[in-house]
Amino acid sequence: MKIAIAGRANVGKSTIFNRLVGKRLAIVNDTPGVTRDRREADARLQDLTFILVDTAGFEGADEETLEGRMWRQMERALDDADIYLFVVDARAGVTPLDEVLAGDVRRRGKPVVLIANKAEGRLGDIASLEAYSLGLGDPIAFSAEHGEGLSDLRDAIAEAMVAAGEMAATHSVFSPVLETELEEGSEEDGEAVDPARPIHVAFVGRPNVGKSTLLNAVVGEERMLTGPEAGLTRDSIAVEFASGDQRFKLVDTAGLRRRAKVVAPLERLSTADTIRALKYAEAVVVVLDATQPFEKQDLTILDLVVREGRAVVIALNKWDLVEAPDPTIRAAREAASRLVPQAAGVRVVPVSALSGRGVPKLMETVTDAVKRWSARISTGRLNRWLEAATQRHPPPAVGGRRIRIRYMTQAKTRPPTFIAFCSRPDALPASYQRYLVNGIREQFDLPGVPIRLTLRKQDNPYAD
Structure with a gap:
């Protein structure tokens, strides 16, 4: 089953996510609103296994603002989930934003596990009592940072899973996991499950070159938060995607600036997360701004990718803004061969994330690059x-x-x-x-x- 973590900003959702996933996947910082995109991962709590979704914090802003767009990302996560973990801060108590979001969760009618996080020590139970007023059931006194309350959380999730299963049976729908198993077939009907591993592809580049918009164009939905603001992406977010018979695991990353300019602790965490995603990728799509290609930072990023030994493809994004396409692409390919000699002949694909032009060609080129990267010569x-x-x-x-x-x-x-x-x-x-x-x-x-x-x-x- 899919379980989404919901709550206002800075109540500890990402810390809970990391605790249940068993890895430090989500960036955690005291700054409110660190998480902006929804992140999914396989989680385990004792004998229970499920898909866990971390979401942005609810801040109750207008739809056209950054916070409003973050809320729409949370709404999509809530729509897809079977169960909600609703998190409040036991130290701060219930706030008006908690009440607004709790009302939205109640109207959705899905099973909810109420967590009063940051309830460490003997006073934890007393601090969590105020959460009863939200009308979402009995709150669990929990401490994601110290791992207190895990057994109580396990029992509550198990009970919610039973309720979610009964709701699914009542409405005659399958759970997402069962649907996948039926689609792939079984030994009884003679259809073999596809053994192919997904190709791990990281999208990297300078801030504001359109990495998130391009990934949205590839998957065909608004999966990543986008906007005119530079540096929107902070976490490296992985998304499963299939094109024909080939499966991909696409990773959106934070923009990489010159090291001297990275001084804020949060940006240092985002940069480290991007480098880690790059090292685990098989192929890297280096996204350049077609109107300002091959700037010094672009070349630094390309050199980093090649030194890590990844298969590399250059995506010239914002191609719809180029006035002279033919000479521009010829100049770009010549520049790539001249400026990136350590990966001579690197493929340069013009794309427009806004219109979708060139996106299918980009993924074909990535698949081909990985095949050549995996070549063995007798x-x-x-x-x-x-x-x-x-x-x-x-x-x-x-x-x-x-x-x-x-x-x-x-x-x-x-x-x-x-x-x-x-x-x-x-x-x-x-x-x-x-x-x-x-x-x-x-x-x-x-x-x-x-x-x-x-x-x-x-x-x-x-x-x-």
Whole structure:
């Protein structure tokens, strides 16, 4: 079942989310309104397993404001959920905003577990008594930070699951999990469950280049909070998506600014979250503003992605604002090859997140990039190419003795990593190593793929 955490800002929803998920996924800070997008993850509480959804805090603002758009994100999470965890701050007591949101939750008619968070110690039960006035049942005195009240919460969630199941049976609908199982088939009907893992794709870039809007265009719904304000995204939010037979796990991230400008503690947390998402991704879509592409920070981000060895695709967003498309895309592709030589041939895809133009092509390019990133080349093919390459351009002579490259093999994939055995690995110039890497990329059709080359000295079998 899907359980959504609801409540006003700064009552500890994200701390509860992290506690039940068992990982520090959501950013936690004393600043109100840190969470802006809804985040989903698998959670476990003793013997219970469920999907948990963290939501933005309710602040009761006008619809056109940032807070109003955050509330619409919470509403969508509440619409999709089977059960609500309604959280109040036991120390602060019940506020008018708590009462307004509690009224909305009551009208939805779904099972609710009322949590009085921050109720640590002996006074916890007394501090939580005020929550009775919300009319949402018995409050659970809970402390997400210290893990107090977990057994009581487990019992309350189990009771709510029974009630939610009875409601589903009454209305003749399946739970989301059961629907998925029926769609995928079972051993009895002879249909195999699709074993393919989703491709993990992170969308990264400078602030305000349209990463969240582009991800919304890919999934076909307003899944991420968007707006004209720079720096809206703070958490790295993962969204499941399927295109044909291929499944993706798309991760929206906070914009990356120059390190010298990142001084606020909250922005440092967001930046660290983005870097972590990048390291766990298989492919990275670096989103550039088509009207101002390849600025210094764009190149810094591209260099970071390539150094991490991820499959990389450049998305030129805001293409609807470009007045001369043909010369602009030619210049962008030339600039990419010139400015990102460590991933020569990286694919550049023009897209418009607002109109959806180029979005299907972008995901096709990402899939292709991951296939090339996962490529394995046989040792025979590799050494036949090596022999021809070294004959065409022999390694240099150092100290009167020519360096000999005897053998090459691929050690691993993702990214493709090669080991070359040579007579003097410490003396082979970096320029010749680049020659070998570029030759591998060209010969075996690996454009835009980071390639790692390690040099080793082959042991002399007659040394003893």
